[in-house]
Amino acid sequence: xxxxxxxxxxxxxxxxxxxxxxxxxxxxxxxxxxxxxxxxxxxxxxxxxxxxxxxxxxxxxxxxxxxxxxxxxxxxxxxxxxxxxxxxxxxxxxxxxxxxxxxxxxxxxxxxxxxxxxxxxxxxxxxxxxxxxxxxxxxxxxxxxxxxxxxxxxxxxxxxxxxxxxxxxxxxxxxxxxxxxxxxxxxxxxxxxxxxxxxxxxxxxxxxxxxxxxxxxxxxxxxxxxxxxxxxxxxxxxxxxxxxxxxxxxxxxxxxxxxxxxxxxxxxxxxxxxxxxxxxxxxxxxxxxxxxxxxxxxxxxxxxxxxxxxxx
Amino acid sequence: xxxxxxxxxxxxxxxxxxxxxxxxxxxxxxxxxxxxxxxxxxxxxxxxxxxxxxxxxxxxxxxxxxxxxxxxxxxxxxxxxxxxxxxxxxxxxxxxxxxxxxxxxxxxxxxxxxxxxxxxxxxxxxxxxxxxxxxxxxxxxxxxxxxxxxxxxxxxxxxxxxxxxxxxxxxxxxxxxxxxxxxxxxxxxxxxxxxxxxxxxxxxxxxxxxxxxxxxxxxxxxxxx
Numbered sequence: 190x191x192x193x194x195x196x197x198x199x200x201x202x203x204x205x206x207x208x209x210x211x212x213x214x215x216x217x218x219x220x221x222x223x224x225x226x227x228x229x230x231x232x233x234x235x236x237x238x239x240x241x242x243x244x245x246x247x248x249x250x251x252x253x254x255x256x257x258x259x260x261x262x263x264x265x266x267x268x269x270x271x272x273x274x275x276x277x278x279x280x281x282x283x284x285x286x287x288x289x290x291x292x293x294x295x296x297x298x299x300x301x302x303x304x305x306x307x308x309x310x311x312x313x314x315x316x317x318x319x320x321x322x323x324x325x326x327x328x329x330x331x332x333x334x335x336x337x338x339x340x341x342x343x344x345x346x347x348x349x350x351x352x353x354x355x356x357x358x359x360x361x362x363x364x365x366x367x368x369x370x371x372x373x374x375x376x377x378x379x380x381x382x383x384x385x386x387x388x389x390x391x392x393x394x395x396x397x398x399x400x401x402x403x404x405x406x407x408x409x410x411x412x413x414x415x416x417x418x419x420x421x422x423x424x425x426x427x428x429x430x431x432x433x434x435x436x437x438x439x440x441x442x443x444x445x446x447x448x449x450x451x452x453x454x455x456x457x458x459x460x461x462x463x464x465x466x467x468x469x470x471x472x473x474x475x476x477x478x479x480x481x482x483x484x485x486x487x488x489x490x491x492x493x494x495x496x497x498x499x500x501x
Numbered sequence: 502x503x504x505x506x507x508x509x510x511x512x513x514x515x516x517x518x519x520x521x522x523x524x525x526x527x528x529x530x531x532x533x534x535x536x537x538x539x540x541x542x543x544x545x546x547x548x549x550x551x552x553x554x555x556x557x558x559x560x561x562x563x564x565x566x567x568x569x570x571x572x573x574x575x576x577x578x579x580x581x582x583x584x585x586x587x588x589x590x591x592x593x594x595x596x597x598x599x600x601x602x603x604x605x606x607x608x609x610x611x612x613x614x615x616x617x618x619x620x621x622x623x624x625x626x627x628x629x630x631x632x633x634x635x636x637x638x639x640x641x642x643x644x645x646x647x648x649x650x651x652x653x654x655x656x657x658x659x660x661x662x663x664x665x666x667x668x669x670x671x672x673x674x675x676x677x678x679x680x681x682x683x684x685x686x687x688x689x690x691x692x693x694x695x696x697x698x699x700x701x702x703x704x705x706x707x708x709x710x711x712x713x714x715x716x717x718x719x720x721x722x723x724x725x726x
Contacts, residue, residue, distance in 0.1 A: 210544050211544070213545045214547075214705070215636060215700055216634060216635045219545075327695065372506070373505055373513075374507055374513065418549070421513065421554025423510075423511040423556060424508065426508060443632060445547060445549050445630055446632075452508075453511070455508075455509045489560060
């Protein structure tokens with residue numbers, strides 16, 4: 190089987206499926222796409238299963254050469270896309286031919302793009318998933334980010350059908366995100382003044398932001414606890430270390446930790462956070478568990494019922 | 502027992518506030534029973550010292566149903582045998598060559614190197630949690646005489662198999678990684694092998710003993726210096 194040759198890997202390109210679940214017991218984290226919504230759209234455009242293996246391209250700079258005829262789609266952050274030297278639109282399916290160069294420039298809005306191929310990339314799963322977690326050396330190709338000369342295997346496929354995500358369904362990637370938070374964990378150790386400060390202050394995304402977690406800078410918030418007995422950390426948990434600066438923990442987080450946590454950001458909003466660049470601003474808004482549940486159900490339903498536009 | 506919200510699809514159950522084999526045994530029992538009770542609604546769980554994080558599929562269930570399942574399971578918990586896990590003996594080559602912090606630790610504890618080795622290897626430790634990195638097992642509790650705080654400057658590279666102490670916890674580093682624990686020896690047994698079944702020699706709830714070995718045996722068992 191052939192597929193794509195990596196001519197230039199870009200700053201950080203990772204093989205990802207929907208993530209690795211059920212292995213926290215041996216210390217494995219979840220991995221998976223930082224922006225699930227954009228990842229799912231890319232797979233839908235290629236008529237794949239939603240969780241099919243695709244590429245997460247952080248910041249851009251990826252150049253591939255097709256060795257087969259197939260279809261691809263790019264979603265997520267705005268990165269100028271060229272196929273065989275021709276500008277091509279994101280959020281839609283494109284036919285590619287063997288020998289075509291696929292070039293993704295650097296992001297002009299957002300920071301994570303997803304490149305899916307018809308049928309998905311063919312990568313051996315490790316612990317039930319192809320998701321790459323470089324910190325663990327697990328998943329992807331030998332647990333590493335994509336390197337120059339890597340072969341990304343996939344089957345050949347026809348040039349049709351091609352689809353487009355309706356413009357109204359595409360997110361805008363700006364320089365600000367509102368992050369909806371459910372209070373939880375050690376929230377009682379943050380008194381009402383600390384909670385009021387947390388929810389009324391604007392925070393700046395620092396450059397200490399990676400797939401493990403995003404560190405924010407701004408109004409410090411204080412817990413009455415110095416540390417806690419190490420415990421399980423869920424996706425989106427907001428850890429507050431002694432310096433009072435919040436860290437939102439993401440897909441490659443450590444599965445256990447001993448810092449107090451005020452609550453967790455919902456996944457829909459960690460996806461927005463992960464699209465921001467250092468220097469961007471965020472604010473936290475409190476919602477209830479029931480509201481979070483409703484948002485998730487409604488948004489999932491909206492995603493599933495939004496029809497793609499056929500291209501001819 | 503107390504249940505708190507962790508995230509939009511996660512609850513955390515607290516069984517106590519301290520490191521205690523009986524509490525840890527309750528966590529493991531609850532984990533086993535909840536796995537059965539929740540079936541396909543469950544996404545993953547993290548058992549730790551005194552808590553159990555339960556992550557569920559929010560498109561199949563909600564926190565009311567999961568709380569009710571937790572209530573049923575916890576009501577059925579029996580006084581559990583804290584000694585139920587298997588006992589795993591791990592060989593350790595303790596020396597200043599393989600444990601660069603051994604001499605300092607002994608000095609600040611006011612003990613000889615031999616005494617530190619004797620104390621560390623003469624008790625049984627419980628696996629309280631697995632995390633930090635794949636296969637990293639938190640073992641407790643270390644004799645207070647040899648408990649030592651984390652290094653003020655963590656090492657960028659701790660070797661695979663390093664046997665280490667931080668406060669009253671001890672562990673074997675499963676892979677090369679950064680780390681701030683005090684290194685006292687090397688263990689030749691792989692703590693995490695993604696291609697083996699099982700991938701780890703221990704699981705939460707097991708008990709671990711350390712058996713001092715000499716340099717020759719360490720090398721013979723596949724250890725690398």
